[in-house]
Amino acid sequence: MTASGxxxxxxxxxxxxRDRFALDxxxxxxxxxxxxxxxxxxxxxxxxxxxxLSTLLRLDGGRAEVAGFDVTRQPDQxxxxxxxxxxxxxLDEALSGRQNLVLFGRLFHLGRxxxxxxxxxxxxxxxxxxxxxxxxxxxxxxxxxxLDLASGMILAPAVLFLDEPTTGLDPRGRNEVWVSIRExxxxxxxxxxxxxHLDEADQLADRISVVEAGxxxxxxxxxxxxxxxxxxxIELVVTxxxxxxxxxxxxxxxxxxxxxxxxxxxxxxxxxxxRAGALVEVLRxxxxxxxxxxxxxxxxxxxxxxxxxLTGHRAxxxxxx
Amino acid sequence: MSTTLPSAxxxxxxxxAALTDSGTLVWRGLARWRRDPGPLVASLGFTILIVLIFxxxxxxxxxxxxxxxxxxxxxxxxFVMTMVFGISLTTIAVAEDLERxxxxxxxxxxxxxxxxLVARAVTDMLFAVVTLAVLLAAGLAVxxxxxxxxxxxxxxxxxxxxxxxxxxxxxxxxxxxxxxxTAVVAVQTLEFPLGFLSNAFVxxxxxxxxxxxxxxWNPLSATVGATRELFGNPGWGGDSWAAQHYPWLxxxxxxxxxxxxxxxxxxxxxxxxx
Numbered sequence: 001m002t003a004s005g006x007x008x009x010x011x012x013x014x015x016x017x018r019d020r021f022a023l024d025x026x027x028x029x030x031x032x033x034x035x036x037x038x039x040x041x042x043x044x045x046x047x048x049x050x051x052x053l054s055t056l057l058r059l060d061g062g063r064a065e066v067a068g069f070d071v072t073r074q075p076d077q078x079x080x081x082x083x084x085x086x087x088x089x090x091l092d093e094a095l096s097g098r099q100n101l102v103l104f105g106r107l108f109h110l111g112r113x114x115x116x117x118x119x120x121x122x123x124x125x126x127x128x129x130x131x132x133x134x135x136x137x138x139x140x141x142x143x144x145x146x147l148d149l150a151s152g153m154i155l156a157p158a159v160l161f162l163d164e165p166t167t168g169l170d171p172r173g174r175n176e177v178w179v180s181i182r183e184x185x186x187x188x189x190x191x192x193x194x195x196x197h198l199d200e201a202d203q204l205a206d207r208i209s210v211v212e213a214g215x216x217x218x219x220x221x222x223x224x225x226x227x228x229x230x231x232x233x234i235e236l237v238v239t240x241x242x243x244x245x246x247x248x249x250x251x252x253x254x255x256x257x258x259x260x261x262x263x264x265x266x267x268x269x270x271x272x273x274x275r276a277g278a279l280v281e282v283l284r285x286x287x288x289x290x291x292x293x294x295x296x297x298x299x300x301x302x303x304x305x306x307x308x309x310l311t312g313h314r315a316x317x318x319x320x321x
Numbered sequence: 322m323s324t325t326l327p328s329a330x331x332x333x334x335x336x337x338a339a340l341t342d343s344g345t346l347v348w349r350g351l352a353r354w355r356r357d358p359g360p361l362v363a364s365l366g367f368t369i370l371i372v373l374i375f376x377x378x379x380x381x382x383x384x385x386x387x388x389x390x391x392x393x394x395x396x397x398x399x400f401v402m403t404m405v406f407g408i409s410l411t412t413i414a415v416a417e418d419l420e421r422x423x424x425x426x427x428x429x430x431x432x433x434x435x436x437x438l439v440a441r442a443v444t445d446m447l448f449a450v451v452t453l454a455v456l457l458a459a460g461l462a463v464x465x466x467x468x469x470x471x472x473x474x475x476x477x478x479x480x481x482x483x484x485x486x487x488x489x490x491x492x493x494x495x496x497x498x499x500x501x502x503t504a505v506v507a508v509q510t511l512e513f514p515l516g517f518l519s520n521a522f523v524x525x526x527x528x529x530x531x532x533x534x535x536x537x538w539n540p541l542s543a544t545v546g547a548t549r550e551l552f553g554n555p556g557w558g559g560d561s562w563a564a565q566h567y568p569w570l571x572x573x574x575x576x577x578x579x580x581x582x583x584x585x586x587x588x589x590x591x592x593x594x595x
């Protein structure tokens with residue numbers, strides 16, 4: 001571990017694919033024992049940065065240290081100290097859950113006996129001991145992910161990389177995985193988590209780094225970032241187009257933020273600081289002004305809002321949660 | 322360093338070693354067979370089926386040069402063809418590990434970079450030995466015999482396995498460079514011209530001149546020709562330089578293939594890091 005207490009330090013990382021920079025001056029610092037969420041759309045450079053930090057990819061420029069070791073010069077030292085859980089479970093489908101864990105334990109050079117003991121321990125901890133003898137191909141999506149997590153935790157690594165750990169899972173599977181991740185976090189593992197979903201970063205991360213075009217463009221606690229976004233938004237649709245101007249005027253009166261208007265949809269949208277309080281005030285003001293409201297919603301900021309706000313353009317290939 | 326997820330097990334890793342890692346991954350291959358013998362049994366069943374089809378269905382329609390036994394003529398070709406069909410088994414296994422992310426997991430672990438490739442080669446050679454044993458038994462069952470004595474017979478078996486070893490490295494390389502199902506189908510499709518453009522089933526002399534030259538120089542023809550001689554089974558003969566030197570070529574060709582495809586595979590594996 002470096003004296004400063006950082007588990008991950010990346011400085012000016014560059015990675016080029018042909019004529020395109022996947023990473024272009026990527027800086028990141030994650031303190032030991034904390035969870036950092038890398039938030040960004042497809043192609044922003046999230047996976048590339050994780051692959052470089054986990055020694056899977058060579059970097060073209062900059063330097064990176066993980067668990068106190070340089071990823072380029074001391075890759076094996078890094079490898080003994082990290083766990084990597086990718087977007088799809090990397091497991092042998094034909095083998096049982098237990099056999100997978102024994103295999104990876106032996107490949108971490110624990111030897112046959114200790115690999116077996118550790119496999120038993122992890123199956124129990126991840127709630128898989130009753131399915132440990134079944135081939136992985138019979139597992140549910142959530143079970144696979146938990147086994148994948150367990151495979152990444154064999155040496156109790158100091159740093160765990162989770163690359164979109166809930167991609168393709170149904171809500172139940174996602175919850176199962178979140179529970180397991182929280183347990184690892186409580187045990188003190190430093191986690192670098194990539195995600196396209198703000199709510200996932202919100203649920204799990206201490207700090208969030210927003211990635212676009214191969215660099216970190218904003219960084220902070222989830223609350224701080226959302227505050228920069230203007231927090232939640234109220235979206236309302238008036239019944240009669242003639243009322244639109246009145247509605248905007250009323251919204252301006254009770255909310256600080258400048259509302260945006262979509263005349264075609266007869267919709268008004270505005271950022272609000274105090275969620276429920278603002279909603280009540282807006283509705284009361286509209287009621288007093290006798291504006292009939294067809295629809296109203298209080299919406300949390302989405303990744304798209306983050307991008308709109310930080311970059312002035314929409315996230316490309318937005319994937320909805 | 323803070324230890325996370327406390328464990329009753331001592332998690333101090335032992336010394337890394339390429340040989341140990343290879344052994345562990347061979348263990349994985351064998352464990353897969355035990356868990357899921359279906360594909361292997363199917364592959365062996367297919368092999369036996371082909372022998373039976375050729376021996377009983379086509380056998381009556383084909384004339385053997387010099388009037389020898391058709392089944393005696395057939396079997397060396399079958400042995401070698403089966404080794405060729407093994408290429409796609411290797412390619413699929415390698416491509417699957419890449420696609421499923423297992424290769425990446427191993428690369429993010431302190432595993433020797435040679436181990437996955439060596440383990441693949443060893444595992445596939447073990448299966449080749451089993452397959453060849455089944456084929457030899459099937460051949461004996463339909464009336465094929467080796468007439469050359471123990472030394473010559475062992476030599477022939479050795480040449481067949483040597484060819485398989487070379488083709489394993491071809492298969493590993495193809496598995497590392499191909500992406501997706503269509504590529505694997507392409508490899509499977511290529512096995513047919515590679516196999517049939519040889520002296521295994523058809524006399525090169527009956528082919529158009531340029532095809533005949535290709536067939537004569539096909540590495541498979543060398544192994545088929547050499548094993549026919551060593552087993553004392555009937556063959557086509559042939560007056561090309563290649564046909565006159567099949568025993569030598571049956572050694573030189575596989576070694577040349579390994580000399581090309583083993584380093585290519587290792588280089589390709591290292592280049593996965595971009």
